[in-house]
Amino acid sequence: MLWGKRVGKSCVECNPRTNMLYRQASAISFAVALGFAITPSLAEAQNYRFNTVQVEGNQRIQTSTIIAYTGIERGESVSAGQLNDAYQHILDSGVFETVELVPRGGTLVIKVTEFPTISRISFEGNRRIKDDALLALVESSPRRVFNPSQAERDAANIAEAYGAQGRLASRVTPKIIRRSDNRVDLVFEIREGTTTEVERVSFVGNRVYSDRRLRRVLETKQAGFLRTFIRADTLIEDRIEFDKQVLRDFYLSRGYVDFRVNSSNAEVTSERDAFFLVVDVTEGQQFNFGQISVSSEVSEADSDVFFDALKVKPGSTYSPLVVENSISRLETLAIRQGIDFLRVEPRITRNDRDLTLDVEFVLTRGPRVFVERIDIEGNTTTLDRVIRQQFRTVEGDPFNPREIRESAERIRALGFFATAGVDVREGSSPSQVVVDVDVEEQPTGSLNLGGAYSIEDGFGLTIGLTENNFLGRGQRFSFNISTAQESEEYIIGFTEPHLLGRDLRFDLDLGVSETDSSFSEYDTKRAFIVPSLSFKTGENTILQMRYVWDRDEMISRGNDSNGDAFAGPVVLTEINQGELTSSGIGFTYTYDSRLTGLDTTSGFLVQVGADYAGLGGDNEYLKSTTKIVAQRLVFNEEVTLRATFEAGAFSWLGDDKSRSIDRFILSPSIMRGFEPGGIGPRDLSARATPGAGSYDDFLGGNYYAVARFDAEFPLGLPEEIGLRGGLFFDVGNLWDLSNVNTTGGTIVGDTGSFRQVVGFSLLWTTGFGPLRFNFSKALKKESFDKEQSFDLTLQARF
Structure with a gap:
């Protein structure tokens, strides 16, 4: 009698998924055979007694091991159910392709066919993901027993990797090719399929902010004709979850505390090649800050002093980030006053009637817990001190959970690590904690190739080599080459962000440059060395101190055909x-x-600088500049308004006269609508050759003042095109030639006048980078000015 059935006979090329079906069919057949075996006597169950157990077909697995799988002892009475269990035990071991149990009187014969050994693993049809990356995803490996279930799981892992790239239609089929000596080649046949695009992202329930504005917040983008360079338009589940959180943060920072994402549904198109992503939201009402107060439960903490340190004002838009910053500011103040273990607890009272949130900052005494030590693991290249520098807390300091969280964010912001986890656990006693830092390093060097174009310098090529974690010390080293039709520049840069272990940044830049501009009648050469120190002087202020050495020269281009x-x-x-x-x-x-x-909708920037040259060298001068920028988003953040003011003053103190390259020269980046050096004093002297006309050299000026006003807005075009419009108005002047040798020259524009320019811009966000097309018209200018009605700037990296 045959007891047990064959699991499945494999052919030269067989799909392991079919083997699983064979196993299920085999179990059914075994049950049927068992039924026929017991039908002769329903009243008396059939029992067997085996004095001998024989195993046939095994090559790698020992006979004693297979017999042990059955659990059958020689000479013992065995029921049909026990035989069925023995069959299942052998089958479930996962090392046999077929199993048969054949009772022959007092002998039980077990016939097995072992699963083959994997000779090699290969992939076919993959182009988007390389073989090495796929091998890291599979657990099957050469010289191990082939397992159909494991091969199926490996195929699922590969398909998931393609799904993460937006290729949801990918298919992976594991197959085997029989070889000699019971070996097989495991082949994963991959059909990558096309990328599943997000054809449209729309929102339901939004009233305050338009779909266009919300789409700018999301990481997922709509498919556009530049999708070869922009891959954020693929449907990836993890990215959608991230977008939900980003969307929530966007609304919360603008006072919509009841905002929630109800659902996000991705519906496939009829052609099944793209998705429509629909996000259903509930905005709720916008809340402002109501009454702001500080109360103290700590005797040495004066609530009035802490209240004066707050910057949040009643009536301003509520934001959790403002509350977090206020708590951090108060706890920092406590540390400066020597008050340990002070905690700030915000207690918020909601006023639905007037849509305000009253915030009471309660100063309480936290538990007396100290930092026992900080343990760092996972950093094989980066030095421990680079990570420790991100902590404001050292061993022995009072434990502050907020400071530890902020330190963790600073570690992640370094960009040195793929993952960075910071956890806290109890130390050697309940009053001490240990901070565990676990990081996984990632490459920090980069080679950048880029192209650039500007009206001033023409087309150019840039090559940059940068290492952001030089020798694992957290230092930045860079070497950049920039070559254009009319300029060349070679710069070496070095940055130490924590000089002497302090919050003090040291920069060193040195380089050489040459220009051959078509807008001037001379060439220039320059070599420079600029070391500098930068440090924060307040929450919003930074001071940079620098030393500047440079050597420059103006080079004549000779004479024309007239001499x-x-x-x-x-x-x-x-x-x-x-x-x-x-x-x-x-x-x-x-x-x-x-x-x-x-304030997420506005920003304000002020820069004031001055340079004094006279510590040796040939030149002595004082040069100062000022820049003020104010920006605000209006009309539900659809329109950007920006106002910029720049001014400079140059005072020559040396014995000789100043040169054009020492004075200010306005470029289109400062004053639009004119060529580089297109406004300001000029030399219009007559040429020596009769009838040859006159010279037209710009000379720069000692003073300048420019105000720029910009408005940027959507054009109503599809979002995926990336086009926005802009209007601008510039007004400015460049004047004064004091301490300039003008002997023999015919000077115009020394006193100057304020020019006015109006224009329209097209701002195009592409995969190559941001492009800006400026079309301008001078409303007021001098007759000798050089107008430039079109300007294009392009900065590209690839």
């Missing part, structure tokens, strides 16, 4: 000064309201 010099008499005088050096010190003070992020 006249290309440059006029004033510029020739400056060229004849030859190579000169400058050595001096300077500073830049920056106030940036965006550093604290108290």
Whole structure:
């Protein structure tokens, strides 16, 4: 009698999924055979007694091991159910392709066919993911027993990897190819399929913010004709979950505390090649800050002093980030006053009638817990001190959970690690904690190739080599080459963000540059060394101190066909000064309201700088600049309004006269609508050759003032095109030639006048980078100005 059935006979090329079906059919057949075996006597169950157990067909698995799987002892009475259990035990071991149990009197014969050994693993049809990456996803490996179930799981892992790239239609089929000596090749046949695009992202329930504005918040984008370069338009489940959180943060930061995402549904198109993503939201009402107060439960903490430290004002839009910043500010104040273990608990009272939230900051005494130590693991290249520098807390300090969370964010912001986890556990006693930092490093170097174009310099190529974690010390080293039709620049940069272990940034830039501009009648050469120190002087302020050494030269281009010099008499005088050096010190003070992020719809920037040259070298001068920028988003953040003011003053203190390259020269980035050097004083001296006309050299100026006003807005075009419009109005002037040798020259524009320019811009966000097309018209100008009605800037990396 045959007891047990064959699991499945494999052919030269067989799908393991079919093997699983064979196993199920085999179990059914075994049950049927068992039924026929017991039908002769329903009243008396059939029992067997085996004095001998024989195993046939095994090659790698020992006979004793297979007999042990059955659990059958020699000479013992065995029922039909026990035989069925023995069959299942052998089958469930996962190492046999077929199993048969054949009772022959007092002998039980077990016939098995072992699963083959995997000779090699290969992939066919994959182009988007390389073989090495796929091998890391599969658990099957050569020289191990082939397991159909494991092969199916490996295929599912591969399909999931393709799904993460938006290729939801990908199919992966595992197959085997029989070889000699019971070996097989495991082949994963991959049909990658096309990328499943998000054809449309729309919202339901939004009244305050338009679909266009909300789409700018999401990481998932609509498919556009530049999708070859922008891959954020693929449907990825993890990205959609991230978008939900980003959308919630967007609304909460604008006071919509009841906002929620009801659902996000992805519906496939009729052609099944794209999805429509519909996000259903409930915005709720916008809340403002109501009454702000501080109460203290700590005797040494004066609530009035802490209240004065707050910057949040009643009536402003409520934001959890503002509350978090306020708590951090109060706890920092407590540390400065020597009050340990002070905690700030915000107690919020909701006023639905007037849509305000009263916030009471309660100063309480936290538990007396200290930081016992900080353990760091996973950093094989990065030094421990680089990670420890992100902590404001050291061993022995009072434990502050908020500070630890902020330190964790600073570690992640370094960009050195793929993952960075910071956990806290109890130390050697309940009053001490251990901070565990577990990181996984990632590559920090990059090679950037790029192209650039500007009206001023023409087309160019940029090559940049950057290492952001140099020698694992957290230092930045860079080497950049920028070549264009009319300029070349080679710069080496080095940055130490924590000089001497303090919050003090050290930068060193050195380089050489040459220009051959078509807008001037001379060439230039320059070499420079600029070391600097930068540090924060407040929450929103940074001060940079620097030393500047440079050596520059104006180079003549010779004479034209008439024998006249290309440059006029004033510029020739400056060229004849030859190579000169400058050595001096300077500073830049920056106030940036965006550093604290108290208002997400507006920003304010102020920069004031000055440089004094005269610490040796040939030149002595004082040069100062000021820049003020204010920006605000209006009309539900659809329109951006920006106002910029720039001004500069140059005072020559040396014995010789200043040169054009020392003074201010306005470029289109400062004053639109004119060529580089297109406005300001000029030398219009007559050429020596009769009838040859006159020179037309820009000379720069000692003072300038420019105000720029911009409005950027949507054009109503499909979002995926990436086009926005802009209007601008510029007004500015460049004047004064004091301490300039103008002998022999005919000077115009020395006193100057304020020019006015109006224009329209097209702002195009592409896969190559942001492009800006400026079309301008000068409303007021001088007759000798050089107008430029079109300007294009392109910065590309690929």
